[in-house]
Amino acid sequence: MATTSFTKKTLGFETVEPAVTPPPPSADTGFARRPKLGGPKSRKREIPEGLWTKCPKCSSMVFDKELDENLKVCPKCGNHFAIGARERIHSLVETCSFEEMDAGMISVDILEFTGVASYKEKLEAYQKSTGLKDAVITGIGRIGEFRVALGVMDFAFLGGSMGSVVGEKLTRLIEAGTDKGLPVIIVSTSGGARMYEGMFSLMQMAKTCAALAYHAKSKLPYISVLTHPTTAGVMASYASVGDLIIAEPGAMIGFAGPRVIKDTTQAELPPGFQTAEFLLDHGLIDAIVPRKEMKERLTFYLDFLTEAKRQTAPAA
Ligand SMILES: [Zn+2]
DSSP: OOOOOOOOOOOOGGGOOOOSSOOOSSSSSSSOOOOOOSOTTOGGGTSOTTSEEEOTTTOOEEEHHHHHHTTTBOTTTOOBOOOOHHHHHHHHSOTTOOEEESTTOOOOOTTOOBSSSBHHHHHHHHHHHHSOSSSEEEEEEEETTEEEEEEEEOTTTGGGOBOHHHHHHHHHHHHHHHHHTOOEEEEEEESOBOGGGHHHHHHHHHHHHHHHHHHHHTTOOEEEEEEEEEEHHHHTTGGGOOSEEEEOTTOBEESSOHHHHHHHHOSOOOTTTTBHHHHHHTTSSSEEOOGGGHHHHHHHHHHHHHHHHHHHSOOO
16 A cells, blocks of 8 residues: 655644534634645745644654654654554555555535535545545555454544545445454544535444444454544444444543533533543543554454454364
8 A cells, every 4th residue: 555645734633622513624714725835925935844743742843754753643742643544554554455445435415515615615625635535544454464344534534524435435344344254443533424414424323333233243343443533423323332442542532522511511521521541441442552552452452352253263
């Protein structure tokens, strides 16, 4: 699999309010900002781009090259920056073992949705800025000695929102896993269902979970990996029904945003509410795994979860 060049993603996730529909990564109109080419007001011409990134947690300036080599984890404080789907896949699977599925699948603007910008325009802008066709990449690859059906979401594409394409690609992935007798691993990051597709996006919750139910009937394991942030319709469907649910450190995980919950319940929320650490303490997730240990730990879990199946399989 080709590794695309790493793009800087400092999208300010801390401000994300995970309502049913995710806010777009940029704070203003929701349109991906097109790079301005050499306007007189562009300060970026003077500061060389892509050299340093300031860590939002410890405020250190980190060399981008060092950050990339460290899988986008701050070497000083361990803060996990956002990582693109392709980089993530590259960090998990064995070299050249990943075969992508449904790479060309794109959304149809079925509702002809128009807000500040039309859905069609948004899709085109994000396809251009991210190089992705939609918010998930799926395929079959090998982690250690285990072949797995792997789906990885990308927050940079419309806030990792789940529309028909995300739902359909994941469903086909899970079904392929069932057919081929493979474990499924889905790495989630999402602001929730994609409002531009209305009911069609909500339908994906049921569809993906139904496919997972058939997968489970075949006694095959499903590992859900939650990364920052995983919220709303995605957390309320496939992300929370793993046989094992693991998360990256510090990931924000929840359904509605803290402000909505606070307003609804009229109660003070406990400290650390909706973080991976809080949810581990309260039993919603099974483990917190740092990104650099993810591949090794997944291999260990796959070995453990498939042991019985291997022993009962007829000798080849
Ligand atoms: Zn840091």
